[in-house]
Amino acid sequence: MSDHCERGGFVACRLCHVVRRSDWDGLDDAAAALLARGLSRREYASGEVIFAQGDVNLGVHCVYTGAVAVRRLDDRGNSLLLALAYPGDTIGYHSFLAGTEHTASVEAVGPSVVCHIPRNTLAALLEAAPSVALHFLKRSIGEIEDANDKLFLQATLSHRHQLVHLLLVLVRRHGRRLENGSHLIELPVSRRDLASMIGTRQETVSRIIGRLETAGIAYFSGRQVTIPNVEILTAEMNQFAAA
Amino acid sequence: MSDHCERGGFVACRLCHVVRRSDWDGLDDAAAALLARGLSRREYASGEVIFAQGDVNLGVHCVYTGAVAVRRLDDRGNSLLLALAYPGDTIGYHSFLAGTEHTASVEAVGPSVVCHIPRNTLAALLEAAPSVALHFLKRSIGEIEDANDKLFLQATLSHRHQLVHLLLVLVRRHGRRLENGSHLIELPVSRRDLASMIGTRQETVSRIIGRLETAGIAYFSGRQVTIPNVEILTAEMNQFAAA
DNA sequence: CGCCAGGTTGATTTCGCTCAAGCAATGTGG
DNA sequence: CCACATTGCTTGAGCGAAATCAACCTGGCG
Numbered sequence: 001m002s003d004h005c006e007r008g009g010f011v012a013c014r015l016c017h018v019v020r021r022s023d024w025d026g027l028d029d030a031a032a033a034l035l036a037r038g039l040s041r042r043e044y045a046s047g048e049v050i051f052a053q054g055d056v057n058l059g060v061h062c063v064y065t066g067a068v069a070v071r072r073l074d075d076r077g078n079s080l081l082l083a084l085a086y087p088g089d090t091i092g093y094h095s096f097l098a099g100t101e102h103t104a105s106v107e108a109v110g111p112s113v114v115c116h117i118p119r120n121t122l123a124a125l126l127e128a129a130p131s132v133a134l135h136f137l138k139r140s141i142g143e144i145e146d147a148n149d150k151l152f153l154q155a156t157l158s159h160r161h162q163l164v165h166l167l168l169v170l171v172r173r174h175g176r177r178l179e180n181g182s183h184l185i186e187l188p189v190s191r192r193d194l195a196s197m198i199g200t201r202q203e204t205v206s207r208i209i210g211r212l213e214t215a216g217i218a219y220f221s222g223r224q225v226t227i228p229n230v231e232i233l234t235a236e237m238n239q240f241a242a243a
Numbered sequence: 244m245s246d247h248c249e250r251g252g253f254v255a256c257r258l259c260h261v262v263r264r265s266d267w268d269g270l271d272d273a274a275a276a277l278l279a280r281g282l283s284r285r286e287y288a289s290g291e292v293i294f295a296q297g298d299v300n301l302g303v304h305c306v307y308t309g310a311v312a313v314r315r316l317d318d319r320g321n322s323l324l325l326a327l328a329y330p331g332d333t334i335g336y337h338s339f340l341a342g343t344e345h346t347a348s349v350e351a352v353g354p355s356v357v358c359h360i361p362r363n364t365l366a367a368l369l370e371a372a373p374s375v376a377l378h379f380l381k382r383s384i385g386e387i388e389d390a391n392d393k394l395f396l397q398a399t400l401s402h403r404h405q406l407v408h409l410l411l412v413l414v415r416r417h418g419r420r421l422e423n424g425s426h427l428i429e430l431p432v433s434r435r436d437l438a439s440m441i442g443t444r445q446e447t448v449s450r451i452i453g454r455l456e457t458a459g460i461a462y463f464s465g466r467q468v469t470i471p472n473v474e475i476l477t478a479e480m481n482q483f484a485a486a
Numbered sequence: 487c488g489c490c491a492g493g494t495t496g497a498t499t500t501c502g503c504t505c506a507a508g509c510a511a512t513g514t515g516g
Numbered sequence: 517c518c519a520c521a522t523t524g525c526t527t528g529a530g531c532g533a534a535a536t537c538a539a540c541c542t543g544g545c546g
Binding site: 191222 | 493
């Protein structure tokens with residue numbers, strides 16, 4: 001672990017390449033120094049667990065590069081992919097502020113670098129810099145809206161429409177536009193996770209994929225998805241909203 | 244409106260009967276005075292709309308007595324009951340802090356009294372009293388957990404189990420224990436809303452209710468629900484978790 | 487080479503949605 | 517006070533979608 005883990009010594013988040021998008025933007029010198037002292041940074045292999053549901057909270061994490069999956073589990077093997085987090089996103093602050101154990105597990109979905117801010121550093125930081133609490137507040141409000149949106153979509157859309165919607169979301173983060181105008185997505189998650197995200201089963205996702213392919217909307221090959229025309233996806237969503 | 248609406252003049256939230264549970268606990272004298280100046284209080288009839296999705300945000304509301312329903316709508320008549328809010332709960336702070344229009348509609352589910360804190364009062368308050376932002380933060384984290392729980396339950400539980408779970412939640416707020424040990428719930432919402440809360444349709448809720456009655460678990464009559472033995476409900480939930 | 491996880495496909499059954507009718511409670515205008 | 521519309525809820529029949537169970541494929545990997 002030690003060879004993957006730098007501790008303190010660098011100028012930390014103020015010079016972090018994602019600072020503008022992170023919760024550590026706008027710190028004054030003293031606060032930034034505080035942060036730099038406590039901060040550590042570590043590389044995670046794909047699939048490696050950063051913390052697990054039920055663990056005691058040892059502070060918060062902030063994604064530096066790559067992406068991580070936030071997942072909730074139960075004792076019967078059910079798993080729900082709650083969110084994907086990207087550079088600049090802070091995770092684990094819920095349980096820190098609520099004073100509970102972690103309510104979700106987080107793992108890297110590809111080779112990723114994640115920073116860690118220990119409990120007492122963060123506590124001091126919250127005292128010293130009111131902007132931090134405000135950042136967290138805005139972030140948490142965004143998460144509430146996201147969660148409510150998901151609940152609403154699950155209640156109103158068919159599984160097929162939900163999958164199309166999910167593709168539209170993923171194309172932004174994981175999509176690449178090709179010369180011919182089509183888009184290529186490298187899916188960060190398994191079929192099983194896709195299924196949990198739209199509230200259905202693995203097999204059903206497979207069948208929906210089949211239908212999307214015969215409809216010429218999207219072509220799946222393993223974790224590669226080719227979308228000839230993104231407009232068609234949005235049309236598929238709107239046709240419904242307009243009705 | 245004026246006869247239902249008091250404005251300023253009273254000692255406001257510091258003496259509010261729910262202050263310990265509200266977001267206005269622990270204000271200093273200056274902040275409390277600020278709050279008292281801006282605050283207004285108004286009575287709403289059952290079903291009356293407090294604000295509507297899409298409205299511009301004019302500040303936040305705080306439930307004083309009664310209960311209110313937070314609801315999201317779309318243009319095709321779909322409605323999802325996101326939450327019920329009770330005395331001490333602040334609503335509408337999402338859109339205030341995010342600077343957006345209201346993302347949900349809120350209406351009284353019975354005769355209710357709701358306070359209103361206008362935009363500029365709240366802005367000043369956030370400046371003057373850091374505890375307010377912290378309260379909001381904790382509240383929003385609670386909402387995130389609730390939303391994630393709902394997503395998880397919808398993904399893993401059958402509609403029947405979800406309804407049982409919902410009854411267990413409602414019995415706490417709306418239940419009354421009778422001498423014979425059974426419980427009586429006065430449902431605050433229609434069947435249609437119950438259905439939206441567990442991700443299904445009105446008719447399906449009716450049928451599940453029928454099954455719960457033949458199973459001797461709960462008896463529905465309009466909005467009255469009689470539950471002979473709450474233990475059986477929890478057993479019904481656990482039988483599943485244990486498997 | 488065989489194992490294994492992840493994915494697809496098929497057959498069967500269950501479940502919930504839709505459409506439709508009926509019913510009770512409430513409210514409204516004549 | 518009664519005919520009538522309206523709203524909320526229940527019930528039924530038919531149908532389509534998805535869950536389940538199971539077999540099978542495929543690409544790594546020891």
